[in-house]
Every structure is written in structure tokens, then in C-alpha cells.
Amino acid sequence: MLKSLYTTATGMKAQQTMVDTIANNIANVNTAGFKRSQVTFEDLLYLTVQAPGLRVDASGSYSPIGLQIGSGSRVSGTTKIYTPGVLEGSANNLDVAIEGDGFFQVLLPDGSVGFTRDGQFSINADGRLVTSTGYVLTPEVTLTPDVAELSIDQEGRVTISTQGNPTPTQVAQLQLAKFINPAGLLSAGGNIVTETAASGAPIVGQPGANGLGTLKQGFIERSNVEIVNELVSLIVAQRAYEVNSRAIQTSDQMLSTATSIVR
Amino acid sequence: MADYAEIALTRSMSFLAETQAAISNNLANVDSTGYKRRVSQALPVSTGFASELGQRLGSVAYQERVDWSSGSLTPTGEPLHIALQGDGFLLVQNESGQQYLTRNGAMQVTPDGRLVNSVGEQFLDPDGAPISLSVDAGLPRAEIKIAPDGSIAVGDLSLGQLGLFAKPEGILTPVGQSRYRAPNNARPALAPDTRVSQSNLERSNVDALTEMVHMITVQRGFDASSRALMGLGNMKTQFIQAMNS
Numbered sequence: 189m190l191k192s193l194y195t196t197a198t199g200m201k202a203q204q205t206m207v208d209t210i211a212n213n214i215a216n217v218n219t220a221g222f223k224r225s226q227v228t229f230e231d232l233l234y235l236t237v238q239a240p241g242l243r244v245d246a247s248g249s250y251s252p253i254g255l256q257i258g259s260g261s262r263v264s265g266t267t268k269i270y271t272p273g274v275l276e277g278s279a280n281n282l283d284v285a286i287e288g289d290g291f292f293q294v295l296l297p298d299g300s301v302g303f304t305r306d307g308q309f310s311i312n313a314d315g316r317l318v319t320s321t322g323y324v325l326t327p328e329v330t331l332t333p334d335v336a337e338l339s340i341d342q343e344g345r346v347t348i349s350t351q352g353n354p355t356p357t358q359v360a361q362l363q364l365a366k367f368i369n370p371a372g373l374l375s376a377g378g379n380i381v382t383e384t385a386a387s388g389a390p391i392v393g394q395p396g397a398n399g400l401g402t403l404k405q406g407f408i409e410r411s412n413v414e415i416v417n418e419l420v421s422l423i424v425a426q427r428a429y430e431v432n433s434r435a436i437q438t439s440d441q442m443l444s445t446a447t448s449i450v451r
Numbered sequence: 452m453a454d455y456a457e458i459a460l461t462r463s464m465s466f467l468a469e470t471q472a473a474i475s476n477n478l479a480n481v482d483s484t485g486y487k488r489r490v491s492q493a494l495p496v497s498t499g500f501a502s503e504l505g506q507r508l509g510s511v512a513y514q515e516r517v518d519w520s521s522g523s524l525t526p527t528g529e530p531l532h533i534a535l536q537g538d539g540f541l542l543v544q545n546e547s548g549q550q551y552l553t554r555n556g557a558m559q560v561t562p563d564g565r566l567v568n569s570v571g572e573q574f575l576d577p578d579g580a581p582i583s584l585s586v587d588a589g590l591p592r593a594e595i596k597i598a599p600d601g602s603i604a605v606g607d608l609s610l611g612q613l614g615l616f617a618k619p620e621g622i623l624t625p626v627g628q629s630r631y632r633a634p635n636n637a638r639p640a641l642a643p644d645t646r647v648s649q650s651n652l653e654r655s656n657v658d659a660l661t662e663m664v665h666m667i668t669v670q671r672g673f674d675a676s677s678r679a680l681m682g683l684g685n686m687k688t689q690f691i692q693a694m695n696s
Binding site for chain 2: 191192193195196198199200202203206226228229230231232233234236255256257258259260261264265267269270271272288289366368369370371372385386387388389399412424425427428431432434435438439441442445446448449
């Protein structure tokens with residue numbers, strides 16, 4: 189009985205994690221390039237009370253099935269789901285969306301490289317392209333103040349024309365990075381993910397090459413969070429939490445019934 | 452006054468308490484991928500009471516069996532998530548070579564191309580060898596197609612084949628994470644009827660409503676047994692009092 193109390197407590201804890209994850213997904217429904225997380229649960233280890241095929245009595249009969257008692261569930265992981273978000277048009281010609289696989293690379297304050305799908309760039313005081321958080325895009329793209337027209341094509345070529353020179357000239361080449369196991373990337377906050385041993389090393393290349401996505405200037409990739417799905421998951425998680433708490437109540441009542449036999 | 456009734460009622464109460472533990476485990480796993488609900492059952496044992504009445508009353512042992520019915524599929528959009536349709540299993544192998552059967556198809560690919568589960572055990576092909584995808588820089592993740600027969604391909608390029616195995620004879624021992632150990636660790640036969648459904652995961656087959664109803668029955672039974680036990684106790688007290696007066 190005490191066992192069942194602890195077992196259901198693991199279920200409640202797991203559902204709590206589910207609610208936390210859904211809350212984070214919903215909170216980021218409008219974060220450009222955000223990828224929703226999905227919680228997966230697994231059953232915990234089993235306590236083997238009696239192994240199958242053991243002799244149960246002196247007459248030589250064998251237990252046809254063993255007895256293993258489960259000890260609840262646990263969160264086995266939260267997986268980032270890298271399905272594409274909806275591309276939304278924007279008036280800013282420094283908004284670049286990735287269509288397909290890949291991440292922009294940015295230089296993080298500690299000198300390491302971070303990865304993001306949020307392509308809402310702006311120009312900082314040094315004329316460099318930076319993300320909305322201010323991280324410098326790498327390889328660096330530096331623009332002079334006299335830029336009149338700027339275009340970024342599908343393969344990431346940055347072409348500008350200036351007031352003095354109306355002929356478009358290529359000044360930079362954007363690059364993308366992809367990972368063999370993007371689910372293994374570490375979310376570092378601020379819409380940035382970083383490389384881990386599980387994700388593997390980044391495979392860097394020109395957009396459109398080697399299975400990397402292409403770029404779309406003037407578009408923002410919306411998050412892939414679908415609010416209806418999240419709300420349904422929320423209801424399911426809440427109900428699951430409820431039935432687990434009911435099981436705790438029932439176990440508790442049974443325990444109290446058992447103790448009431450002794451007066 | 453023989454103690455058969457007390458023993459039978461006590462057994463009944465411990466049986467119901469174990470059943471409650473099984474229900475608790477099912478409810479805790481209402482969202483566990485590929486989980487199969489466990490059902491308590493009474494196993495008659497030949498030992499116990501000498502008299503026929505006693506045997507009928509309380510000679511049961513607590514056992515659990517697995518309800519192997521399918522869980523519903525839930526789409527995830529992740530190309531390396533698969534659900535099985537049919538009775539088959541996937542086979543995973545840990546570092547020391549121990550193999551487990553599972554219906555949990557939440558796969559991940561390691562940087563060197565091995566297909567693994569959440570604890571890093573490798574998925575096996577029909578010959579029982581670990582699957583290794585040839586991962587060159589050009590592997591477009593979104594274009595990975597896993598066919599109903601378990602073959603993994605990108606376009607026309609075949610990358611590997613998932614082994615789909617039949618449920619072996621005998622009792623499967625649960626080891627957590629929706630994995631089971633086959634009896635004697637024998638390699639199971641192939642399951643030609645099982646189909647793979649890509650970008651889906653198989654939900655737990657626990658139905659919260661059924662478990663709740665079960666739980667109420669268990670609680671009522673437990674109450675009834677405990678009352679009967681108290682009644683028997685009262686009878687004995689009265690008997691002793693009558694003898695003393």
C-alpha cells in the first residue's frame with residue numbers, strides 16, 4: 189500500500205514536468221524560430237518479487253508467471269521537435285528565415301559558437317549583423333553605412349548597392365550549420381542552442397548545399413507551437429495528475445481502513 | 452473455531468493491496484510511451500489449507516499479467532519516432548550485449564550514426580546487428596523515410612532496416628522503459644505482420660477510466676474484508692465473554 193503511494197507520486201511528478209514543458213511551449217508561441225519540446229515518459233524499474241519459473245511449493249509445481257511490481261514512471265526526456273514553423277512575411281529586409289534544416293551561427297559572449305533559427309537581424313554600431321539579442325553573426329557580415337539596397341538570396345549571398353555605386357556587388361556569404369542529431373542540442377535560452385556530445389559537431393556549409401536549408405529574405409519563421417495541441421496536452425496532463433492524486437487518496441483510505449482493524 | 456476465515460480475509464486484503472499497487476503503476480504510466488498495462492490476477496496454488504473449504508476460501512496467490520493490446524498512436528512530427536502496428540517488437544541492445552524487446556520507438560541518432568533509445572541502447576536490424584546509418588554531411592533529416600516494413604531510406608538511398616520481431620513464447624520480464632527481457636534471452640523470430648508507422652509514437656494502453664473503476668472496486672472489497680475481519684474479532688470476543696460468564 190505504501191508502495192502504491194510512492195508509485196503514484198512518481199506519476200504526479202512526471203505530469204508536473206509535462207505541465208512545465210507545455211507552459212514553456214505556450215509562453216514561446218510567438219518566439220521566432222522556437223521549436224516546441226515534447227516530454228516522453230517511461231516506466232521505472234520493476235521489483236522482482238518472484239522470478240518466473242520458480243518452484244512455489246514442495247509438490248514441485250512451478251509458478252507459471254513471475255511477479256514483478258512496477259515502481260511508477262519517470263520523464264525519459266524532453267525532445268525538441270524540429271518541424272518547420274510557418275514563414276511569415278515581414279517588411280524588414282534583414283529578416284531571414286531558414287527553409288529546411290540548419291541554424292545560423294552566432295558568437296556567444298564566452299567566445300563559443302551558439303546556434304539559432306531566429307533570423308531577425310539588425311546592424312550594430314560597428315556595422316556588423318547581429319541577432320535581436322545582440323550576438324554577432326558568424327562568419328561576420330560587416331556593412332558600410334552607405335548601403336542603399338541589400339538583398340540576401342536563397343544561397344546566402346549578401347549583395348548590396350550603395351548610393352555611390354548602384355551596381356549590386358556581393359559583399360558577404362551567409363553560412364548555415366546543421367547537426368546529425370538536433371534533438372541532442374542544449375537549449376541555452378535566448379533562442380540559442382549549443383553543441384553537445386549527443387548532437388555531434390556542426391556541419392557547416394552554404395545554404396542549399398549538403399541538405400542544408402535555403403534562406404528567405406523578408407520572412408520570419410514562427411514557432412512550431414500549435415496552441416490547440418498544447419492546450420489539449422495540458423488538459424490531458426491535468427487529468428492524469430488528477431487520477432494519480434485520486435490513487436494516492438484511495439491508497440491512503442485503504443491504509444486507514446487497515447489500521448482501523450486494530451482498536 | 453478455525454482460523455480459515457481470518458486467513459482467507461487477510462489474504463484477500465493483501466491481494467487487494469497488491470492490486471492497488473498495480474493500478475497505481477498503471478496510472479503513473481498513463482502517458483508512458485509504449486507502456487502496457489499490468490493486470491492483477493489470482494493464481495490458485497495447491498498449498499494452503501488442509502480442508503476443502505479452506506482451499507476454496509483463500510488459496511490464491513497474487514500475480515500480474517500484461518495486457519498487450521495496442522495503445523493509440525500520437526503523431527509527433529519527428530522523423531525518427533516510430534510506432535508499431537501489430538503484435539511485434541523492436542529489439543534494442545545495451546553495451547554489454549543484453550537485448551531487450553520494446554515497443555517504444557522514440558529513436559535518436561548519435562553523431563556517428565547509430566540509432567539509439569533514450570538510454571543509449573542500439574536498435575537492431577532483422578539479423579540482430581546494430582543499425583548504423585551512413586551519415587555523411589548530406590543526410591537531410593526531414594527526408595528520412597521509414598517504410599511500413601521498417602526499411603530506412605533517404606530518397607532512393609537505403610540506409611538500413613529495422614528488425615521487427617514477434618513476441619516470443621513464454622513470459623516477458625519487464626525491466627522498465629517499456630522494455631522486456633525474453634525468456635532465456637532467446638532471439639525472437641521475425642514478425643512479418645507488424646508495420647511501422649513513422650513520425651508517431653505508441654501511447655500507453657492505460658485507460659484512466661477503467662483503472663479508476665477498478666480502484667473503486669478494490670477499495671470496496673478491501674473495506675468489506677476489513678469489516679468481516681472485525682466482525683470475526685467481535686464474535687470471538689463475545690464467545691470468550693460468554694465462556695467467562
